[in-house]
Amino acid sequence: MRGRGDRFGLALALGFAAWSALPLAQERLTIPPLTDQPGWPAVEAYWFPAPARVTGGKPAPVVVGLHGCSGALDSRHRLAGRYHELAEWLNREGYHVLFPESFASRGLKSICETPNRERTVHEADRRADVYAAAAWLKGRADVDASRLAVLGWSHGAQTVLHTIDRSAPFVASRPLPFRAAVAYYPGCSAILKQNDYALATPLLLMVGENDDWTPAAPCRELVARLSTTAAAPVEFAAYPDSYHGFDGTAELRRRGGVGNSRSGTAMVGGTPAARAASRERLFDYLAARLERPLRLTSSERFGTHAFRVPPASDFAALADVAAVPGGEQARERYARFLNLPKPRAFALSAAGAGYASGDSADAIRQVLAACPEKQRCALYAVDDAVVWQADPKQRAQEAVPQP
Numbered sequence: 001m002r003g004r005g006d007r008f009g010l011a012l013a014l015g016f017a018a019w020s021a022l023p024l025a026q027e028r029l030t031i032p033p034l035t036d037q038p039g040w041p042a043v044e045a046y047w048f049p050a051p052a053r054v055t056g057g058k059p060a061p062v063v064v065g066l067h068g069c070s071g072a073l074d075s076r077h078r079l080a081g082r083y084h085e086l087a088e089w090l091n092r093e094g095y096h097v098l099f100p101e102s103f104a105s106r107g108l109k110s111i112c113e114t115p116n117r118e119r120t121v122h123e124a125d126r127r128a129d130v131y132a133a134a135a136w137l138k139g140r141a142d143v144d145a146s147r148l149a150v151l152g153w154s155h156g157a158q159t160v161l162h163t164i165d166r167s168a169p170f171v172a173s174r175p176l177p178f179r180a181a182v183a184y185y186p187g188c189s190a191i192l193k194q195n196d197y198a199l200a201t202p203l204l205l206m207v208g209e210n211d212d213w214t215p216a217a218p219c220r221e222l223v224a225r226l227s228t229t230a231a232a233p234v235e236f237a238a239y240p241d242s243y244h245g246f247d248g249t250a251e252l253r254r255r256g257g258v259g260n261s262r263s264g265t266a267m268v269g270g271t272p273a274a275r276a277a278s279r280e281r282l283f284d285y286l287a288a289r290l291e292r293p294l295r296l297t298s299s300e301r302f303g304t305h306a307f308r309v310p311p312a313s314d315f316a317a318l319a320d321v322a323a324v325p326g327g328e329q330a331r332e333r334y335a336r337f338l339n340l341p342k343p344r345a346f347a348l349s350a351a352g353a354g355y356a357s358g359d360s361a362d363a364i365r366q367v368l369a370a371c372p373e374k375q376r377c378a379l380y381a382v383d384d385a386v387v388w389q390a391d392p393k394q395r396a397q398e399a400v401p402q403p
Contacts, residue, residue: 026079026087031100031136034128043105043129046072046079048087048097049142054295055094061147061290062096064133064178066126066156069112071103076373082248085362088306092296093283096143100133102126111155113257126159127170134177147290149180151282154214154244157186157205165191166200166231176200180289182282185211185244187260188219197222199230204285206278208242213258213266237281239274243267246274249359275359305343305382307364310396312385324380325388326352337381347377348388354380365399 027047033040050060065083074080079099087097102121103109111119130150138145152160160183165171183205191197205223207216216238223236239246245268252269280298287294294301316323324334326348333354337346340358347355347367355370355377357363364382371377378395380388389395 026084031129031132034132034135037128037132040128040132041105043132044101045133046083046099046101048091048099050091050094050096054092055142059142059144060094060096061144061149061286061292062098062137063090063286064130064137064148064150065097065099066130066150066152066159067099067101067103068152068154068156070110071108072099072101073104073109074369077104078369081360081362081366081369084306084365085360088361089279089283089301092301093287093294094292095286095290098133098137100126100129102129105129111259113259115259118259123155123159123162124168124170126156127162127168130159130163131170131174131177138177145177146179147292148178149182149286149290150178151182151184152186153184153247154186157183158191160203161186161188161191164199164201164203164232165194166198167194167196171200180204180286182206182285184247184278185214186219187214188222189215192218192222192225197226199226199232199234202232202234202289204235204237204281206237206239206247206281208244208246208271208274209238209240210242210267211244211246213244213261213268235285237278239271239277242271242274243269245269246271247278248275249357272359302361303343304361305345305364306361306402308400308402309364309382309385310379310387313387313389315388315390316386318381318384318386324348324354326354330354334380342383344383345379346381347371348380349377350375368397368399 029045029047031043031045033042072079072083083099090097106121108121111121134148137143150160150163160181164181178201181201181203185207205219207219209216223234226234244266248270250269252267254265255268256265258264258266283294321331321335324331330348330352333356334346337356340356343361343363344358345363345367349371355367357366360366368377376397378397387396
């Protein structure tokens with residue numbers, strides 16, 4: 001069984017000519033509620049502005065990302081790695097990125113385990129958060145408020161569907177701020193039963209054919225209906241042999257504690273082919289709908305590290321698994337690391353545990369962050385080089401943004 005730090009995916013070339021990775025700026029902030037929603041909580045959010053050298057110092061489009069039912073934070077109350085990764089990719093193309101955290105603002109961490117009838121936060125609640133985020137964005141001089149997109153995963157994708165539903169009085173009573181919407185594997189059954197559902201914004205909906213948490217069939221039926229009735233265009237992609245979370249990098253596993261599943265379980269995890277295809281589809285869609293031509297090739301966008309790669313050391317040969325300090329678990333994980341696609345990284349904790357990540361611009365940060373709180377990890381290998389230093393004082397223990 002692989003540890004939570006293991007990653008896999010489609011191999012990508014590393015060459016990037018005159019381009020280099022960008023430092024990832026992040027700001028934690030609070031978004032005030034809408035003025036016509038008294039008593040509504042302010043929303044915690046994470047803001048990733050695109051670098052001025054990419055935007056040219058001009059107002060830039062924004063993608064608002066909506067987390068799934070497990071919230072946006074990891075076990076240490078930090079923004080989860082998948083959101084860092086997406087923000088890095090989007091920043092490279094000149095998009096600002098905003099992640100509202102609707103659960104922490106209401107004292108919650110996750111609602112995955114809770115059946116719909118028992119939940120205290122619903123899609124309509126999160127929709128108000130999204131509109132508050134759009135109002136906040138409109139007040140920023142660095143934002144092109146005419147080019148906003150909203151994107152969500154799972155419960156966040158269901159929130160996207162509610163956010164662009166013109167039949168809802170909340171939506172019909174105010175200007176729609178979004179030019180494009182993207183929904184990754186939403187639950188479509190409830191929306192499908194809503195005969196007056198009216199799409200107000202162009203939508204890209206992507207699902208996994210084998211998803212047994214939010215099945216593909218209701219979404220396919222919904223899209224078929226919208227294709228003939230909606231005033232806005234809808235696009236659909238169903239990826240074969242793929243499950244819930246197909247766009248991620250976690251290993252496929254059977255997850256328990258699924259509140260809205262008959263069995264209480266569901267298959268979750270990434271599928272390399274679907275991950276690669278869906279992110280290409282996403283960037284092509286945003287470029288077309290937000291009228292911002294892509295500036296990078298796929299390998300430049302997805303295949304380079306966001307953080308500085310330490311110089312190679314002479315500690316050991318890359319393929320020498322036996323040379324890895326630590327226990328058998330660390331060496332087993334390192335052997336798997338050698339088969340991961342780049343960008344990839346492997347780190348060791350002070351106790352000798354190993355952590356690996358691959359196919360991610362955020363790989364260095366991910367493995368260093370995976371270390372237990374009271375220990376410090378250091379990089380052992382990055383891509384095709386061992387970077388471990390015999391002197392502990394010289395080991396790379398921080399994720400340093402590229403210059």
